[in-house]
Amino acid sequence: MIMWECIEAKRYLSSLVRDELPEDVKTEVDLHVSDCVDCSNELELIKNLFALRVVAPAELSSEIKRTLRTEILEVETLTWKRFLPAAAVAAFLVSASLIDRVLLLPEVSLLEQDFFVNVWPSEDYDLAGSLVLDNFSEESLNLLFEEIR
Numbered sequence: 001m002i003m004w005e006c007i008e009a010k011r012y013l014s015s016l017v018r019d020e021l022p023e024d025v026k027t028e029v030d031l032h033v034s035d036c037v038d039c040s041n042e043l044e045l046i047k048n049l050f051a052l053r054v055v056a057p058a059e060l061s062s063e064i065k066r067t068l069r070t071e072i073l074e075v076e077t078l079t080w081k082r083f084l085p086a087a088a089v090a091a092f093l094v095s096a097s098l099i100d101r102v103l104l105l106p107e108v109s110l111l112e113q114d115f116f117v118n119v120w121p122s123e124d125y126d127l128a129g130s131l132v133l134d135n136f137s138e139e140s141l142n143l144l145f146e147e148i149r
Helices: 002-017 023-035 037-052 058-081 084-103 138-148
Strands: 117-121 127-131
Touching (some): 023 037
């Protein structure tokens, strides 16, 4: 029974020294320590060790928090900023491919300029469209066959 009380009391000795215990628990630990020489000696040892600790200046905590906040913001900012060159290259490639499609359209041949013929190249480089062969001359038909080849 005494062993259990010592074990239980020793769990709270450090908290007792730091004044972190509720009043009811503090009263029970104080009662036990006043009767138990072993726990009393351990309490004195903890008090001596607690007195030897180095206490940081009060402004150090706020300085650490401010520095951490700054570091976290820098890391979060740098995370997306390092992808900017890749995004710029991707945007350039997309715009270059679009410009290529718009500016570098195939030249209009003589046959396609004719009023009666609607011909345009398809995706697979074949001719697609509707041909109106009314009033085609021999020369126009030869041009058409040359372009189909």
